[in-house]
Amino acid sequence: MDILCLFITYPNKPDNHTMFKNLTKRLSDKGHNVNVVTIQERKYGESTKLNNENGVNVLRVKTGNFFDTNLIEKGLTMLSLGHLFKRAVKKYFSEIDFDLIIHSCPPITYNPLIKYIKKKYNSKSYLILRDIFPDNAKDLGVIDNIFIYKFFKRMERNLYKYSDYIGCMSQGNIKYVLEHNPEVDEKKMHILRNWSNYKEKLSVDQNSIRKDYGYTKDDFIAVFGGNMGKAQGLDFILNIAKKIESKRIKFLLIGRGTQKERLKKRAIDGILKILDYVPKEQYEKLVTACDVGIVSLVNKYSIPNIPSKTVDFFKLGLPIIACIDESTDYGHILENEAKAGLFSIHGEEIDFINNLMEVANNENLRNKMSINARQYYEEYLTTEKATKTILKEIK
Structure with missing residues (x-):
């Protein structure tokens, strides 16, 4: 198949293996002609360029700045993507009859290009839904103007309309989309979990690594890895740390x-x-030397979030202690599907402490959860599994 992929991020460093880079490489390895369109921010001073990167044709389109900039510039850049990408695709990929478009959300502004490709080539469109915008921005107070919200909501509905298949992270995501967008055909919806390339379980000298970072073999280490923003609500973890006896x-x-x-x-x-x-590489070794991973999300969301860092923790065989929002079905997945951790609601200190102490004081439970975490990763969270899911759905 001739495939067009639209991603807001697609790192150009060969050793930077993101979810989407792993996916395009796997599709390319299976014999498909994969073409990626992504942004080239103005601050880097580069013009639009097309290169072959590891067997994948990557078109980096010059745009405004999107990351690490103010909300106004970020918003203007996001709104321009559909038209800028459309113009670039018409110039650089005019001789390719695309069979399939794979695009991720966020952002939701690719509609002009998706509509054009579908009409011209009768292509199918596959949406990888990873964030439900603008509802998530409204939850966090980023969008508090009803007219701006309705403007983006209309874009969101068109995105679902132009998508023939929609891969969601959980059943909770599917339910949310259908309840808030009743015009969406339920047959489009299915589960596409987060993923990473398969990797054998790490074996490390735990005591040596702990010593390097100032820990002993008897310490019970709860580790958080990732973005430390407002959405993570990490002050809660610091409050817990003060109260642990x-x-x-x-x-x-x-x-x-x-x-x-x-x-x-x-x-x-x-x-x-x-x-x-x-x-x-060092991060994975350090995390492997810890006892439990921490997942933290503030209890402000109305949408069901599924934290992507779960993949890394499970890949390393690390159980998870989660403090999450009330809207997500992540806790059900963690405790009942994967059986690889415990959860409580963010802000409920006693519940979190009880969960933490239960895992800390029960080595057998911890070991069982570790085995379950790794098994869940191998069965559901690899790039190969994601690729097979997408290809199966579009047949």
């Missing part, structure tokens, strides 16, 4: 984000440590 329980937060510097001022010597970005 057991001296062997330690908290480790790794990553970047808008809240990191403020959180570092609240770090607790000997109990809670915050590290900056750690290279991927």
Whole structure:
């Protein structure tokens, strides 16, 4: 098949393996002609360019700035993507009769290009739904103007209209979309979980790694890795750390984000440590040397969120202690489907502490959850599984 992929991010470094890069490489390996359109932000001073990257044709279209900029510029850039991408595709890919369009959300502004390709080539369109916009922005107060919300809501409905298949992260996502967009055909909807390339379970010298980072073999380490923004609500974890009486329980937060510097001022010597970005290979070794992963989401969402960091934790065989919002079915997946962790509602300190202590004090439970986490990853969360799901749906 001739496939056109539309992604807001597609790193050009060969060793930066994102979900979407893994997917396009796997599709290419299966013999498909894969063509990616992504952004080339103005701040880098590069013009629009088409290159072959690891067997995939990648068209980097010059746009305004989207990341690490103010909301006005980000919004204007997002609104321009559909038309800029359409013009670039007509120029660089005019001789390709596309059979399939694969696009991810966010953003929701590819509609002009999707409509054009579908009409010209009778192509099928597959939406990888990873965030339900604009509802998520409304939940967090980013969009508080009813007219702006309705404007983007109309775009969202058109996106669903132009999509022949919609891959959602969970049954909760499917239910939410159908309840809030009754015009969407339920037959379009199916589950497409997050994924990463298959990797054998790491075997590390746990004691040596712990020693390098100031921990002992007897410490119970709960680790958070990823973005430290407002949506993660990590002040809650710091509040928990202050109230834990057991001296062997330690908290480790790794990553970047808008809240990191403020959180570092609240770090607790000997109990809670915050590290900056750690290279991927070293990060995985460090996480493997920990006992449990932390997933944290503020209880402000009306949409069901499925944290992507679950894939990395499960790949490394790490159980999860989650504090999440009331709207998501993530807790059900964690406890009942994967049987690889425990959850509570974000802000409920006693429930979180009870879950943490249950896992910390029960090595047999911890080991069982670790085995379950790895098994769930191997069965459901690999790139090969995601690729097969997409190809099966479009047949």
